[in-house]
Amino acid sequence: MPLLDDQMAFLLTCDRLKGVERTTSLHSGQRMENSAEHSWHLALMALTLGEYAHPGTDLGQVVKLVLVHDLVEIHAGDLHFEASAAQLAAQAIQEKQAAQTLFGLLPGEQREAFQVLWEEFEAGQTAEARFARALDALHPMLLTWGQDGLGCTDRAPDLTQERVLRLKEPRLREFPAFWQWAQQLLEKAAEAGLLPSEQKAASPLPGS
């Protein structure tokens, strides 16, 4: 069964995504998250939060996009969301090569289908890709500052409330409920002392 054998070889290679560590910890703070479980969580977000997508968004397609979006990290690794423009450019080249190597394990038509899914997510143009990218932007915020979040931001010591918002705004602003939720979440995190605020740092403390 050469076709099924090729597909199984692809699926076994994908197993390595479970070993790609992200820069976000689990909500418990016990260990860093890996990209496979992150992808599962995004797909579950798509099932749960579909009502906030633009009308007509194909949620089944959103699920496919998030399941596949990080696969290239098997060869290219993960990059921190604060990476520089030069780092991002180098990563983009590596990811293109990684996609060719990885999806090249699949038979012809399927190779093309996976490549197209990955490119759709990366381009961020369709309603489905924009919603998938909004979920991808929300997810680490939820794990880090949600509820009794431990705010594990050791790897980004110079984050501020305002900086996170500026970084997230391009993906979140078009989804008003998400954008409002994110702003409230960071406001609470700043109030709880989990995340510094530029404004508060710039103004003298009351009574000082």
Added chain:
Amino acid sequence: MPLLDDQMAFLLTCDRLKGVERTTSLHSGQRMENSAEHSWHLALMALTLGEYAHPGTDLGQVVKLVLVHDLVEIHAGDLHFEASAAQLAAQAIQEKQAAQTLFGLLPGEQREAFQVLWEEFEAGQTAEARFARALDALHPMLLTWGQDGLGCTDRAPDLTQERVLRLKEPRLREFPAFWQWAQQLLEKAAEAGLLPSEQKAASPLPGS
């Protein structure tokens, strides 16, 4: 935003699935797999192996089923596939309670939708649930004995080629390509000495 807050609370609780350890290791053998990354891998299998489903199977529904199927383990834990009938019965009660607790975090209609997904997978009656359960049966075999598999079966020292096949047959037989692939995989694993064979153990070794 009480509705979105409830949904986010549900999603944060689901984060705990990343801490539920399965009895199967990653393909590399480096550590045990957790149920969140297992669920992601099953969804990827559904995207990759859809052509082996019965005609008319809704693959989008299969993906939903596998994304949700293990969520109750957050409260009920995972059970080894060789568990006794008594263990299985106790687990079934625990999982029902777990489903009520977990899906109860969601608003009314959504609670019902997730409960129905979970029940559909458990019942294994629809074409979608039967395909999802076949993938769930194949997955640990792929990780354990696929390609250069390390055959990490430390937690099941009395497994044999024939016993694995008997356990897997009810889920796999109706999908001929999967059933044939599984038989060949175990035959190779037995030949490589990764898995004992009852037949070979019963007959004297050549030359002895």
